[in-house]
Amino acid sequence: MSPQDEIERAVEAALFAAEAPMSAEDLSRHLGGADVGPALEALAAHYAGRGVELVRRGDRWHFQTAPDLAHLLRREREDVRRLSRAATEALAIIAYHEPVSRAEIEAIRGVQTAKGTLDVLMEAGWIRIAGRREGPGRPTIYATTPEFLAHFGLESRRDLPGIEELRAAGLLDPVEAVFAGEADEEPDGAHDETNEA
DSSP states (O other): OOHHHHHHHHHHHHHHHOSSOEEHHHHHHHTTSOOOHHHHHHHHHHHTTSSEEEEEETTEEEEEEOGGGHHHHOOOOOOOOOOOHHHHHHHHHHHHHOSEEHHHHHHHHTSOOOHHHHHHHHHTTSEEEEEEOSSTTOOEEEEEOHHHHHHTTOSSGGGSOOHHHHHHTTSSHHHHHHHHHHHHHSOTTTTOGGGOO
């Protein structure tokens, strides 16, 4: 094997193992001052048209997948999103009542909704700002997006499950149990405005 072949092999190995593109000067220093110019040109010609190519970007060299084959290497990765209870409740309220303001979400939930909760849903692409409500303060109103429908496999909001479907799936049991428990604990008229002083 000729000395030039040895340099080509060393340049090929160095670029293959490099964490970032390297300049000819960096390669030369790494290989003890060897003249790497001819080796780079020979390797670029050798890899031209192959599945992996040696390319020069500015003054740096690196191996890359041939552009026409990049689609074969893309991996679909499902991004699992774990929503907090507050975010799940807010998303459900927006989906069933849109367009809805933050104050309306809070009125339905019975607790304040942190701004970050709505931000998480917007970053996920599931809700959007749908404008402003006409009225005092002109509050921002929110609605779901096409990405929300696609993620949950819905053609439209009409495909959202109704109350009977939710009850049949057992999703309303915990809620109904809580309300039944509260009704049992309160004496008659406890919330009757006429009994309050």
